[in-house]
Structures are given as structure tokens and as C-alpha cells.
Amino acid sequence: xxxxxEARLGEVCSRLRSGTNITAKDIHEVGEVPVFGGxxxxxxxxxxxxxxxxxxxxxxxAYCGNVRYFNGAARMSEHAVVAVADAGNxxxxxxxxxSTMNLGRLSGQAAQPGLSVKILAQEPVLMPPxxxxxxxxxxxxxIDDLIENKRRRVEVLEEMARAIYREWFVKFRYPxxxxxxxxxxxxxxxxxxxxxxxxxxxxxxxxxxxxxxRSTPEYWAEPSVDWYKTGDLTxxxxxxxxxxxxxxxxKAGRTFEPETILMAIYGSPTVGRLGLLTSLAxxxxxxxxxxxxPEVSTTEHLWFTLEILREHLNQIAQGAAQQNxxxxxxxxxxxxxxxxxxxxxxxxxxxxxxxxSHELARQAVVLExxxxxxxxxxxxxxxxVSALNLDALLAEQVA
Numbered sequence: 001x002x003x004x005x006e007a008r009l010g011e012v013c014s015r016l017r018s019g020t021n022i023t024a025k026d027i028h029e030v031g032e033v034p035v036f037g038g039x040x041x042x043x044x045x046x047x048x049x050x051x052x053x054x055x056x057x058x059x060x061x062a063y064c065g066n067v068r069y070f071n072g073a074a075r076m077s078e079h080a081v082v083a084v085a086d087a088g089n090x091x092x093x094x095x096x097x098x099s100t101m102n103l104g105r106l107s108g109q110a111a112q113p114g115l116s117v118k119i120l121a122q123e124p125v126l127m128p129p130x131x132x133x134x135x136x137x138x139x140x141x142x143i144d145d146l147i148e149n150k151r152r153r154v155e156v157l158e159e160m161a162r163a164i165y166r167e168w169f170v171k172f173r174y175p176x177x178x179x180x181x182x183x184x185x186x187x188x189x190x191x192x193x194x195x196x197x198x199x200x201x202x203x204x205x206x207x208x209x210x211x212x213x214r215s216t217p218e219y220w221a222e223p224s225v226d227w228y229k230t231g232d233l234t235x236x237x238x239x240x241x242x243x244x245x246x247x248x249x250x251k252a253g254r255t256f257e258p259e260t261i262l263m264a265i266y267g268s269p270t271v272g273r274l275g276l277l278t279s280l281a282x283x284x285x286x287x288x289x290x291x292x293x294p295e296v297s298t299t300e301h302l303w304f305t306l307e308i309l310r311e312h313l314n315q316i317a318q319g320a321a322q323q324n325x326x327x328x329x330x331x332x333x334x335x336x337x338x339x340x341x342x343x344x345x346x347x348x349x350x351x352x353x354x355x356x357s358h359e360l361a362r363q364a365v366v367l368e369x370x371x372x373x374x375x376x377x378x379x380x381x382x383x384x385v386s387a388l389n390l391d392a393l394l395a396e397q398v399a
Contacts, residue, residue, distance in 0.1 A: 004128050004381065010121030012094065015084040017117055018059060019076025020049055036070070038079035038114075039063045048073040050082060055095035057081040057103060060114040065104025069095035069144075081117055093133035096140055097125060097379045128381060135385050136378045142390055143371045150364040154236070157357035161350040165304035168346055169336060175345065186334075193339050200331030202297040202305065203290050208265070208327055209283030212245060212252040219249030226281040227253070230264035233275040233287065235307070237358035238262070239365045245282055253282045256289040259299050263288045263306060265330065268323040272310035274303065278358070288327055296337050298347045300354055309333050363398045370397050 010016055019036070022045065027035050031044025038061035051073040058066045060079045069092050076082050083098065085091040106123065107115050127133070168174040172182070172191055182189040185196040200206065209228075212219040223244030232241050245253060256262070260277045264270040266286035276299070283289060292302040312333065317323035338346075370393065377383040 004126055006124060006126050008121060009083070009098075009123045009125050012086055012089045012125060012127055013083050013121075014086040015054070015082060016121055017082060018078050019080050019082060021078045022075060033073060033075050035075045035077060036080045037061070037077045039066070040068070042077065045075050048075050050074050050076050053084065053091040055083040055091065055098050057083060057098065057115065057120065063104075064107050064115060065102065067095055067099040067103065069141075079114075081115065081120060083120075088130060089127060090130060090133035090137050092137035092141055093379070094125075096137065096375060097127075100376045100379055101125075126380070132385070139385050139388065139390060140371060140375055140378065143367055143394075146394070147364050147367050147371070150360045150367070154357045154360050154364070157353040157360070158236075161300065161354040161357075162304060162307070164346065164350045165301075165308075168342070169301075169305070169338065170308070174338075174342055187336060190336055191338075195337040197335050197337045198331060199290075199305065199309070199333045199335045201337060202293055202302050202335055203331065204293040205260075205289070205291040206327060206331055207254060207256075207289050208285050209256075209262075209287045209289065210254045211284045212249045216249075216252070219246055219252055222246045223249075225250045226279070228262055228275065228281060228283040228287060230267055230270045230273065230284075230286045233262055233264050233270065233273040235274050236276070237361050238275040238277055238281070239362050241281070250282050254289070256281055256283060257291070260289045260291050261299065261303055261306065263290060263330065265326070266324040268314070268317070271317045271323055271325055272306070272313040274306060276303065276358070286324075288330060290330075296340075296343070298343060298351075300347050300350050301343060303354075304350075305335055366397050367394070 022035060026045050027043035028045065029043060031046060033045050033048045035042045035045050036056050038058040040063070053071045056068050056070050056076070058064055058079065059081055083094060085094045101123070103115065103120070103123070106119050177191065180191045180193065183192045187196040190196060214220070223246055225245045225247065226238070226241035227243050227245045227249070228238060228241045229243065232238065256277055257280060258278050262275045262277065262283050264273040264286060265288050290302060290306070292299050297305075313325050313330070314323070316329060317325050374383065378385055
């Protein structure tokens, strides 16, 4: 540690300042240039005001003090602080170091809510030699790049399965559809032999979760069983909950088996958000657990049926204090029931990509946990990066 140097953040940066104001009319849902605000990407625009490597520090908002590494061209708004290391330091290392420093704690020291660049510039940082910075940045960056690669693959694989569903069950362009006429139904023209039904008919079980009494310590002591809340539902496989129950708490709550689809039924904009269970778990009353009836549906078919109903569910959500939909409204939603041979063919084609996306999502979470464990120790020198074998670590973690 003798070669490490303590300095002020402003002393190791060639640039440390906020971006510039951009009006809402200049921010679009799609575009070539991302617009960064205090909480990440706000949208897209046509002209960048920054190009290169930097650490982006959120100045305001719910994620004030959050830090992300960025490399490319972007439009930085006045709510984002751009930090670029000088020639004697590594910008990616600096971004990783800053992300461990809880910069949000500094927001209360400014006259106005939010982070002051002036105060940030005075924050002490401990910097190792440049070559060590580069090795740490490369090591952690390799993990980050792998996580990002897996997440992109998850998106592609999910979209592959989703596209099959839409072709077959929305556009009715399934194999052999040209030989099957459309007939009138309560839901409009549908292929002959298909049935206009309800979501409830697709389900073997539909039940809301429950919250065991908080006043009973044994329900929450020695937590070992996942207990999901709507904030845990992110439209993908469920890998771990933010809060857990004891075995006694599980018995006092609601038990859901693997292959149960949890759906958020309270809160905007979470109404309709989904999560798939792969292990025994529980959930609170703001989530509905749905299990596919194997006679008329499969987990894959039910998942995408519920996903496509989200816009409708948000339209019918009611509640003065909090939007919500009831179990009755969910199971009463219209659904088209295909013949069994079509259902089985769809599942054979869609399941491989959809299930692979779940495994990749799990691997991404495991790698993120590894990264979060190592990062604070690497940027402070507690762990010597040269003593780590990245390939061996990755093989051990994702096995």
C-alpha cells in the first residue's frame, strides 16, 4: 500500500462537472444518442455533448450518488456529473472506486438537495499505481461485460419465445393455419376448433399471497424461505426475494410451488408484472399466484397470455390510494384456448429459448453477486487482483 496515493477527487480528474440542460421535447423514446440524467438513461436524442470514457454520477433523484461507467457518445444532462480521470489515472477504475463510496451521503451537505460538484471535488480518494488500476479495471470489467452479455442474450431469447406466441395466438399464423378457417366467436374471428374462454380456465390454481403477522417474531426469525413482494417481480425468473420467512412463517402464509407464475395486482406501474418460481416460496397479498392447467395450457403459454393482458389490466385497475386488480378481474379476462396439439407444438418450440433465458439470468445474478463481493476489496487493495484467476472463479460461480 506504500505506493498508493491519497488525493482529492478533483485532483485526479481532468473533467469533473455536470452536463447541460436538455428540454423534454428533445428527448425521445428511440434514437442514436442516450441521454443520461440523475437516475440513468432518460431517453435518446440526436446530438451528444460528451464522447469517451467517464464515470457518471447521479446528482439528483431517488438514485442520487449512483455511479456507472460509460464509454461512448452521450448527452449528459444537468442532473449527471461527468468524471474523467486525468492521464495519471484510469477512468474505469475511478468509476468502480466511486461506486463503492456511497456518494449519496454528500447530498445533504449542499445548499440545494442533490450533489454539489464542488463538494464532490473535495472528496478524498485513495489511488493505487496506474498499472494496478488498469488490472483491477480489466478484471472487474471482464465480469461486467460477461454480465451484460448474458442479459442481452436473455432479452433475445425471451423475445424469440414471445414472437412465436404472438404469431400463433395473436395473429393466428401457426403451422397449418392456412387449412383452418376463421369462425366468429365472442372474441371475434378465431380459428375453427379454438375456444373463446377466460384466463381462469387456463389455470389449475389461482390464489393471492399473504403476509404473516409481523408481530410474531418466529415467522421472521431465521429466514430461509423466499417471500416475494411486487418489487421483486421483474418479468423474469425469480432467483431470490428481498425478504424471507422462516419455515413457521411459510406455514402461516401462502405456499407456492415451482412453476407458479406470480403476478403483481397492486400498485402502479407494477400491476401485471410477472415472475416465475423455480423453487418453493411464498408471496404477499399484492401478488397473485397462477398455475397452468396442463389440460388446456402450459407455463409458457400462460406466461405470455398474462403478459399480453398487462395493458388491459392497468386500464381496469381501480383504487383511490393505490391501483389494483382483483383475483376475479384477472381470471375473468378473455383468453383464447387453442387445440391441444397446437398448444403442445408451441411449447416444444418456445420452451427451449425461454428456459435457457432463465439459466442465463441466474448466471448473471450469480456473477453480479461475485462482482459486488470482490469490488470493494479490489479497489482498496484488500485483495490482490494478481492472485485471482478469473476463468476459475467464473467456472466455479456459474456451475
